[in-house]
Amino acid sequence: MNTTVSPTASGASTARRRLLDTATRLFYTEGIRAVGVDRIIAEAGVAKATFYNHFPSKDDLVLAYVNEQDRIGRDAVSALPEQRPPEMIAAVMGRISEAVVAGGWRGCPFLNAAAEYPDPKSPVRQAIDARRAWYHGVLRDLLQADGDPTPSVTASLLVALSDGLLEAAYLDDPAAVPALVGEALKRLLVRP
Amino acid sequence: MNTTVSPTASGASTARRRLLDTATRLFYTEGIRAVGVDRIIAEAGVAKATFYNHFPSKDDLVLAYVNEQDRIGRDAVSALPEQRPPEMIAAVMGRISEAVVAGGWRGCPFLNAAAEYPDPKSPVRQAIDARRAWYHGVLRDLLQADGDPTPSVTASLLVALSDGLLEAAYLDDPAAVPALVGEALKRLLVRP
DNA sequence: TCCTATTCAGACAGGTCTGTCTATTTGCAG
DNA sequence: CTGCAAATAGACAGACCTGTCTGAATAGGA
CATH class of the missing domain: 1.10.357.10 (Tetracycline Repressor, domain 2)
Structure with a gap:
């Protein structure tokens, strides 16, 4: 377990948060199947490997x-x-x-x-x-x-x-x- | 105008009917974006050119x-x-x-x-x-x-x-x- | 300073998508 | 029988899909 808590560890990582925020906006306004992973990572400003590091699949x-x-x-x-x-x-x-x-x-x-x-x-x-x-x-x-x-x-x-x-x-x-x-x-x- | 009415002309062509019936079943049970044209024509038993002859687009x-x-x-x-x-x-x-x-x-x-x-x-x-x-x-x-x-x-x-x-x-x-x-x-x- | 974890850009594979096109076959009307 | 309209199988193009992988850059804690 962690003895000290890093500043970022107190909340979700910003990359994950940006991904979820962007996905929420796009999924809701355009539909889930209509929005691809490439679009989400582009608008979130996150690399693809980072995406699949946080979420095993779409x-x-x-x-x-x-x-x-x-x-x-x-x-x-x-x-x-x-x-x-x-x-x-x-x-x-x-x-x-x-x-x-x-x-x-x-x-x-x-x-x-x-x-x-x-x-x-x-x-x-x-x-x-x-x-x-x-x-x-x-x-x-x-x-x-x-x-x-x-x-x-x-x-x-x-x-x-x-x-x-x-x-x-x-x-x-x-x-x-x-x-x-x-x-x-x-x-x-x-x-x- | 037609002077005689062919047997098939009294209703929709069977190809079109099969396409619409198959699409209805698949769109409804699986979702619209989830079902591709290839799948519809395969299950309807209709050639692709025939599909696009009846419907200009999906x-x-x-x-x-x-x-x-x-x-x-x-x-x-x-x-x-x-x-x-x-x-x-x-x-x-x-x-x-x-x-x-x-x-x-x-x-x-x-x-x-x-x-x-x-x-x-x-x-x-x-x-x-x-x-x-x-x-x-x-x-x-x-x-x-x-x-x-x-x-x-x-x-x-x-x-x-x-x-x-x-x-x-x-x-x-x-x-x-x-x-x-x-x-x-x-x-x-x-x-x- | 070093180490470790994270993130980065982007190529790549393998598949599916819509839509076009070729070339052949079928079937009915005249 | 002839001719025309429609249907056939299937290749093909070009785009997009998810997911994997490489290799480099970055940053914070010990």
């Missing part, structure tokens, strides 16, 4: 991309101020509006990745499965605490609404989405 | 694929028996359940294609836009006839629910979707 980079997006989302939910279940549900769903009004929205990165990874046993799909299970679980627990008689069913509906509104923000009108989030919550949550 | 085949899926969906809705608006809405949304329980569901072909076509000006994306506008319009008109005070908003929510449930059938549990469709309708439709 699929490992894709997996790192998906996992990081997942982690960012979970951290954002963890960082939400504590509040009572109804407000907490609204805050969790409100992240949709925030993501969408920022501009440059190109759809849910998980749904986009799933469209390009048909094999449900692939690591990318497993990561997406875990992400979806986490999101459903967060909503289900909040709904249960709120006294919803069928929290799992309502959670499934909220997950579907989330996915659908994220796609609507990509393919239809992003500006209309925040109001739709509020309207959906009003109608889907059964008041006990 | 993208034209993709467009034909998306357009045909669109036409099939519209025809299915047109073929629904006439009934009063609430039942008609349930019937339109019920197509989700039918599509999903059949097995082999790999997500909404339009959302999957949109994930691989980032340029909103591309013909494929334009076709997807038209499809979405049609679907929203169908629901909006039915809701208006049903006396919904905000038919466009409700229609947007139903479109989002449709998209989300189609993705849930792909990524989560298809068997759970039919019940969710019914539950969503119960909660989203505002009774005047």
